[in-house]
Amino acid sequence: MLKVDNVSVSYGDMQVLWDVTFEVMEGELVALLGANGAGKTTILNTISGLLRPHSGNIYFLGKEITRIPAHRVAELGIAHVPEGRRLFPEMSVKENLEMGSLLPEAKKKRKETMEWVFSLFPILKEKQNQEAGTLSGGQQQMLAIGRGLMALPKLLMLDEPSLGLAPVLVNQVFEIVKEINRRGITVLLVEQNIMHALKMCTRAYVLENGRVTLHGIGTELLNNQHVKEAYLGI
């Protein structure tokens, strides 16, 4: 479904991604793991068209999308739930969700999708008229995911949805991610919470200093010696 092929990206003179290659198949929940500064967010922003690779290509549903304008990426069915949530802080919860469904297809089903999102996150329904900036961290994360779902995406990219959340909420967010995937939405999950992510994903890629160093089935990587030492501390 999504194929990232030998992609290299730089910020000015500083190269941060080196020949990154990975693939996400339809229906999968693929985890992209790595430490701080490994380049995970950079990859997602490159897929979203905000950054341009200086070499390599990106394909989605068989079409090359490497150089299409950033605002056209959403049209293809890719929703990006960015790092740090990036909500519209002075808009209400409801307006944030509406912003998630601007494109014609999603707009037609706006009401139903919003009901679905409210059923996943009842707290959002309760606070629908409140400004997004006034929500707690956990609620903001739920809103960010909800806003992504409003687009009825084929592929949902989540950038560290568990970042900064209390442990109870972390579990809740991961449960929701699994639920979303069960509903048939393909998920690309970027995480530093390696243990959790490996347990729930179909496959995982490990990114180190801008290079993919390992990949495999989640449960297999859990037993990988390098993963154990470097990321799980065992």
Place this chain on the structure above:
Amino acid sequence: MSLFLQTIICGILLGAMYALIAIGMTLIMGVMKIINLAHGALVMVGMYITYFCFKEWGIDPYLGMFISMPALFLIGCLIQKYLINRLVEVDSILPENQVLLTVGIMLVLTETMRLIFKSDYRSVVTSYSTKTFFLGDISISIPMTFGFLIAMILTWLLHLFLTRTDLGRSIRATAQDRDAAIYMGVNASRITVITFGIGSALAAAGGSLLLPLFYLWPDIGHLFTAKAFIITILGGMGSTMGAILGGLTLGIAESLGATYISMGYKDVVGLIIFLLVLLFLPGGFRSFTRR
């Protein structure tokens, strides 16, 4: 007492028209993150178009504004698309330098109008220019009341547009987080073009409403840039509600200055308020609501 009341009412009427101009500036500032120093010049061009329609074809200024508004919408869109956005595409040009471009645009607009209309002072005299009506023993100017009402209606329509339509919400979203808006599929550069157009149309509207009250000459733009800037600072930058409050405050302050000090000092009062706000309330009125 009735002189005081009359002064306050006059200030509110005037302030709503100023607010319209300032809302245009605020809208552009919100999305582009730059101060548009050509804003007053856009007001001035809008006034000339309305003036021209009146002079040549006898179109009443309150109708003429519906010609100058679309005209300025178009001019605004073109400026953003072919001048400002060209500069934004070049990474090495800092936003501060985009402000310089707006100064250049201001000069071009001002000198173009001087070329066409000369530097003469012009004014629009209609049958109702000096008419007033009485509320008890307070006399209220008819053109100011008209201007106030139309300004309020336009502000309200803009509010509906910004809160009820996807395009309006996309403008607010782009102002709050440009990249996030792009993730949602918003074509942010198209939004900047539309926003500059709307801001310019509002400038034209405000200018046209003030046309019966001000002498018109090419350099009057500076006056309106200053006013819009003061109001925007008063209102706390980037908030429509703030711009309305700021506009009313400036209108009332000027009106009080004109009545109790001297007509000639009315603009000075505005500047003094501006300095006081910068010194003691740098966040504008927003300092009261947000901390």
